[in-house]
Amino acid sequence: MRRARRHESRAPDIAREIYLDYNGSAPLDPRVADVMVPVLTEQSGNASSTHAFGRRQAALVEDAREKVAALVGGSRNGVVFTASATEANNLALRGTLEGAPPGRHRFLVSAGEHASVSRTAKWLAERGLVRLDIVPLTGGGFVDLEQLESLLGPDVLLVSVIAANAETGVMNPLDEISGIVRGTGALLHSDATQLVGRVPLEMEELGIDLVSLSGHKICGPGGVGALVGNRRALRRLCPQVHGGGHERGLRSGSLNVAGIVGLGAAAHIACEERVAESRRVGRLRDRLTETLKARLSGVSEIGDVNHRLPNTANLRFHGADADAVVVNLAPVAASTGSACSSGSIEPSEVLLAMGLPREVAFECVRFSLGRFTTQDDVDLAVDQTVRAVTRVRGLSGEEE
Numbered sequence: 001m002r003r004a005r006r007h008e009s010r011a012p013d014i015a016r017e018i019y020l021d022y023n024g025s026a027p028l029d030p031r032v033a034d035v036m037v038p039v040l041t042e043q044s045g046n047a048s049s050t051h052a053f054g055r056r057q058a059a060l061v062e063d064a065r066e067k068v069a070a071l072v073g074g075s076r077n078g079v080v081f082t083a084s085a086t087e088a089n090n091l092a093l094r095g096t097l098e099g100a101p102p103g104r105h106r107f108l109v110s111a112g113e114h115a116s117v118s119r120t121a122k123w124l125a126e127r128g129l130v131r132l133d134i135v136p137l138t139g140g141g142f143v144d145l146e147q148l149e150s151l152l153g154p155d156v157l158l159v160s161v162i163a164a165n166a167e168t169g170v171m172n173p174l175d176e177i178s179g180i181v182r183g184t185g186a187l188l189h190s191d192a193t194q195l196v197g198r199v200p201l202e203m204e205e206l207g208i209d210l211v212s213l214s215g216h217k218i219c220g221p222g223g224v225g226a227l228v229g230n231r232r233a234l235r236r237l238c239p240q241v242h243g244g245g246h247e248r249g250l251r252s253g254s255l256n257v258a259g260i261v262g263l264g265a266a267a268h269i270a271c272e273e274r275v276a277e278s279r280r281v282g283r284l285r286d287r288l289t290e291t292l293k294a295r296l297s298g299v300s301e302i303g304d305v306n307h308r309l310p311n312t313a314n315l316r317f318h319g320a321d322a323d324a325v326v327v328n329l330a331p332v333a334a335s336t337g338s339a340c341s342s343g344s345i346e347p348s349e350v351l352l353a354m355g356l357p358r359e360v361a362f363e364c365v366r367f368s369l370g371r372f373t374t375q376d377d378v379d380l381a382v383d384q385t386v387r388a389v390t391r392v393r394g395l396s397g398e399e400e
Helices: 030-041 052-072 085-098 115-126 145-151 174-181 231-236 257-295 322-329 349-353 375-395
Strands: 079-082 106-110 131-135 156-160 187-191 210-214 225-229 299-301 312-317 339-341 344-346 364-368
Touching: 030 257, 052 079, 052 210, 052 225, 052 257, 079 085, 085 115, 085 156, 085 187, 085 210, 085 225, 106 115, 115 131, 131 145, 145 174, 174 187, 187 231, 225 231, 257 299, 257 312, 257 375, 312 375, 322 364, 322 375
Parallel strands: 106 131, 106 156, 156 187, 187 210
Antiparallel strands: 079 225, 210 225, 299 312, 312 364, 339 344
């Protein structure tokens, strides 16, 4: 696999668009595309077939399985390939529930989860299939450990705590959480989609039973993810997609070999480069936030800035509606956590769970940097953000 030189790693320059939404989806690394193209164009066969074509496909899958396991510090035999982290999260929650031992019928889910965890847990609870308790967040954006401990009991089947929140970048203390959960008999699941490409994770050392991840968040392809489990968790898991019994019976369906190869390549690159890359990106993130605070009044950072992903900054621009700021940011891409619900715009559930008032949550914009972000990108993004915020404040009567 070739190593991308910095000038080769530049994302396409389309009218000088600047992409600062890596937590939404990261651009495909050219090195990942390089290993996927031959699988798509030159190789045939089903990875489940026993002939030579199938065996070659299966070997590619097993190589990728090894790389994905290394990314999270798990066992290659524990990797179950899926179509997304959303599917992996559903398999973790619904599959664990279906295989629950007697007397365990309660989930503990943090208030900072991705919708594929929070809404799945709520869906199960609304149908009377599980009792659900939500573990609150602190004002810093991480799980309230005292509340978590108080909610644990012998009836808890699964505890699900996100490794790092997509909106704030705040990282949960998985080592402390594991220490609290360990010994209760409950399984510990973590959606590590945002974390694994940026910060080392050793699930076996930490005592995490199940980890979810996705390809497109680590500069890999979309449409592929994985659930990685230890032996204890996988024994309890029941499949949610039935058919030919692929992935050791846990996820039927012919394998997306090209996507899996791409996920493996992305995982390998992340393992090799994430520490150095995170230092570089962290410096750019700090340059972004410090320059904006110097050039604009009323800018504050949301969440515990000492325990967050190096690429993420959630900024409140006092007196400026975040959606209006994002619209005026073009050609810079950033995002808000607001969502359309029943025809009305609702603020981020995560920011509200941190105790922010609705009006404050509506003023928060997330910037997330990544592998192809340059200093020039950051400086141009700062200029455009200053213009956008100043314009929005002016329109709302909140002058600088």
